[in-house]
Amino acid sequence: MKKIYFLVSMVFMCIALQAQTPLKHASKIYRSPEGKLYVQKSLPLYLYVSTEPNQKGAMHQLHSDSTNAFADPMYLDTEGYNTFRSPSAVDTVTKEIHFPIMDVVFELYADSRPPATKLKYDASKKYFDGQNLFVGKGLLLELECSDEMSGLEQVLVSIDSAAYQPYQKPIEFNQEKVYSISYYSVDNVGNTEPVQGKIFHVDLTPPVSELIFDGEKSENHISGRTKLVLKATDGISGLDAIYYSIDGKEYRKYYQNLYAANYVEGEHTISYYSVDKTGNEETKKEYAFYVDKTPPILVDEIMGNSFVVNGREYSSGRTKLKLTAVDNKSGVKEIKYSINNEEYQVYDKPFYLTNVSGSLSVVSFAVDQVGNRSMAGEKSTKSRAAFVDLSGPQLKYDFIGKVFKTRDTAFVNLNTKISLSATDAESGFKALSYSINSGSEIPYTKPFSITEQGPYVLNIYGYDNVDNSNREELNIVVDNDGPDIFTRFSILPLGKKEVSGQSVDVYSSQAVLFLSATDSKVAIDRIYYTIKGETEKIYTGIIEGFKRGKDYEIAIKALDKLGNINIDTVLFATDNTGPEIFTRFS
Structure with a gap:
């Protein structure tokens, strides 16, 4: 299934290359609601004057005698704020020069930079496998745009190579398929952002999990030797985890087989579900089972009048041995017996012992439906006292x-x-x-x-x-593994240098080195360290007091409570330079 999705992705990438062509957006001049005038920076400019407001009178184009080569048209050289000036402002009423003397300034803003658009979506519901991007249910894609100058005019978006449409609100993707999205934005003077795009797979289907019993099982009864195995499959983004709960306890992540031997005998319930890489969660499943660790109770009985106890013989031609077994839960499957170490036979009714001479040894066992086996033994002899021994060592x-x-x-x-x-x-x-x-x-x-x-x-x-x-x-x-060793300095390195052909970090001599260790199974016992050229020391807190301009090699040894050892080495150097001096003129 993953291969199929990879091929689908390749097809969509090809389609994306042939996606809809962006719309044409002309460069223009724009006046904002605040009255600011913006112009696309590459546009030519011609200046006109009139003696009437609002273009009521005749318009006269301005020409330049001194800079004629650059005036008709003229171009703005500065991004953002530009001005046209006339020296010595004149009072509009008195027609006299205004004091204090000041310029008459006309502002114009040049804009050549397009807007920037960002694609936002719920990062917790995405997964990238190195080739494909998968997203989960309830996906809303939001386009956020910013423009530093004239402001945003519109954002345009194309879904699956359809014609570009203005973006109005977050887009919902609620079908399980491969999508492609292309988008760009335009500002108020016609600057157009390069087209951006994304291809992703919407995964709405949860995984499917399965409970397997590896061992003896009869209906919903299992033996203490049986293992509970959980498996799950997911055809799109892939399986993330399986979770299970025994008898209503807190759900735990499933890592390995569950052993019935670890549960007390009796009724139990397992609930389980799986989750895929995009957060699709399977509906919880439940199964009730009974752990049967108790073998059948096997009782042997001598039927006849010759049974002897405490030195008395218990054998006669009419003596039979009766075997009876009862089981508390899964039921008795079979009883087998052996006389004087002969081959075991299936017991179906009481049998005669008349063909046995000398020392009598009868061994029998009962097996229930899940393989629990009970043992019973009995010895008898015609020549000496016999004792019944029913308990094991x-x-x-x-x-x-x-x-x-x-x-x-x-x-x-x-x-x-x-x-x-x-x-x-x-x-x-x-x-x-x-x-x-x-x-x-x-x-x-x-x-x-x-x-x-x-x-x-x-x-x-x-x-x-x-x-x-x-x-x-x-x-x-x-547990044969030593603890994992971790090292961390109190400050960031100043740089790198080569020591004995190896690139190492360089720290200030004021740096402090912290050591720690973790073990996945048992507790940490001790941590030792040895600075090259010095004796080994036990780590109690921090390592400090490094000398300036020196290369260090520190061997670290961590032990857990089982004596497992792990050894690591940290190489670094200390800086020998003083602080840097900077000068700056106003």
Whole structure:
């Protein structure tokens, strides 16, 4: 679509080159309401006298004996104020010379400069992509004109190469299309401004956004592992931003996937909309969903009269194992079981255990409609006491190295190691594993690091000897970037000079250097600086006391709370000259 608009722009540019020719405007003389007389400066002038007012008597043209070559016609040499003078004014009543003696002055104003016209419109609703100018709805274009001398006669405007018309009021553009506008102004003595123009696209259509669920979903139920993805498209000026609100909270700008793991289990509502580059806003959309993090409850029951507890055997030819699962929300999808580590089978009804000899191990699990899985384990033996263990291991994690914790998130760097451990007081701990961002489980053998920068959801899994499991989730953000360093002097540079082949700013030695740093994820810890040839110092306020006429190289080091470091260098020089002296005659 952007390519199409570019082609349309090229076509309109060609049309603009063939736009309507400006009207013809003759040069002329103009008398203002205040009585001032203006003349287009390039016009020839002829002077006449009469003995009667208001051109009632005969008109006699004046000629010059001494400057005849420049008198018929004569031309004004000065822009603006010009005069015709007669020395020694005579009183109109007494016909005597007026005292004090003064000239009789006739004023005439020469004007050769055209008016200047400016195009004004709402800058908040425009966007330029490097090739095309886009504007939004409710666009009013206003032409403002100014003339320094004779004043404005009219402004003329042409829309889409139509004939020029006098401009009367702001122009409204309310159709979605590509427009071209040409305009110029004329003053009261016929000075004509060069034609100006603009080509722009009016964009009235908002973007269209879409909510996508990446993960397990059944009707409006989603699992805690599901991601909410917002996408939007705009066919004209382009997408500017997507905004969303969860459960009626303040709208926030959408940058990345939303993780259901970050929301409590239960009912939620997401509202969202998108905005394009010219401010067209999509009608808000809303979707209600339920985050289901709870796996089904799985209960196993021995059916028969041979079940033994505390050293008593619980197995007989009539013994069956019954598995029952219930789910609080999305519903049970299936139950599977395995006997003595054999292949898992789908459970549909109670089954006999008569073909099992020796130690009995039954492992089963239930899965709901959004993939939440529960584990249950039970062991029995004919030769020794059996114990039922229904709880998974207790999980624990720790950090080795730098860590910064805030609410439910831990910020670490690539050198921070994550240590996992688990204990089980019943059947005993068997295995420990973890997964990153819902990936495959990885067996845990030793402390590990996550080196690549970004947000992660770490799931820790612990299993006991009867395959009971426990899981814990941890939000981790890996931050390997040091703070951004900013430098600013208290005054503007005096100039430039070359130092070691590099052009640097030159400041007064009275200048003060300010240092600052920002970090996008964690707090700033410290800032150090080193003036070349001196020892490193911690930055506490300002850097001052520079010597005149010296080249400076200052190394700056900023650290955040995770120990991430960023280093920058500022090069400059100080001025060695005194103040400049200026002289001026009256």
